[in-house]
Every structure is written in structure tokens, then in C-alpha cells.
Amino acid sequence: MKKSYKWTTPRGAKIEVTITVEHITRKTVSADGWDMEVSCNEWYRRVDAITVNGKTTKRKELWTEGNTRCILIDMIGKDRLLVALPKEVEEDIYGEEREMNRKAHERAVEIEKQLDDQRRAVEKMMNP
Numbered sequence: 001m002k003k004s005y006k007w008t009t010p011r012g013a014k015i016e017v018t019i020t021v022e023h024i025t026r027k028t029v030s031a032d033g034w035d036m037e038v039s040c041n042e043w044y045r046r047v048d049a050i051t052v053n054g055k056t057t058k059r060k061e062l063w064t065e066g067n068t069r070c071i072l073i074d075m076i077g078k079d080r081l082l083v084a085l086p087k088e089v090e091e092d093i094y095g096e097e098r099e100m101n102r103k104a105h106e107r108a109v110e111i112e113k114q115l116d117d118q119r120r121a122v123e124k125m126m127n128p
Helices: 087-126
Strands: 002-008 014-032 034-054 061-065 068-075 080-082
Touching: 002 087, 014 087, 034 061, 034 068, 034 087, 061 080, 068 087
Parallel strands: none
Antiparallel strands: 002 014, 014 034, 061 068, 068 080
16 A cells, blocks of 8 residues: 655655555465465555655655654764654554554453453362
């Protein structure tokens, strides 16, 4: 899925970016020389193009700084020049994966609760 976004930073820079998000659910792996198709849950994201005030940037890498999702647009020595993603853009790019992970976590917690309940029932039955 390829999407384009436009926004203005708090300092007034006009950002235009195109980001591709791929969700891989099946892939072929080699099992001792035999190709097998297996289920997987892999997410790939890449910045295809980014311009700041109409100028193409030197770099275009998705980056996480602290808890903020950003795009690395340049390095000046060891310093990074970053553009923070607005919340709505971040939600559009990462939201589907977050929702899937949240549901998987809820399922795991529910299964663990059921196992604990069964374990307690067996212990109660064996130790009246």
C-alpha cells in the first residue's frame, strides 16, 4: 500500500512524503532443500520520497527517537536531522499492526486465564 501525506511542521516547513507499507502473511522458506510456504506476520515500511519545502532530502529513513516516530532526512556530523510524523500519519502507517498485536495479546491473556482456572480446578479436586 503506497500513500502520500502532506503536513506543515510547527516551525512552518512543508513536508510531502510517500510511504509504502507491506504486510507479508505467507512466504517461502527452504527446509533442508525443500521449499515450503509458511505463515508469517512481517511488516515492511519504506519512505519512497520526501521533500521539505519542495527540496528532496539527502536521506529518507523511518526512525524512532524516544517514543516519537520520525523520518531521518539528514546527518550533520553525528547529529540527526529528523521530521516527526504527525499522530494521524503515524496511526495510518502503524495502526493496523498495533491493532493486530493488541488483539493477539488479548487472546494470549484470555488463554492464560483459562489455563490458570483449569489448573486451580485440578488442584482443588486433588486437595479437597
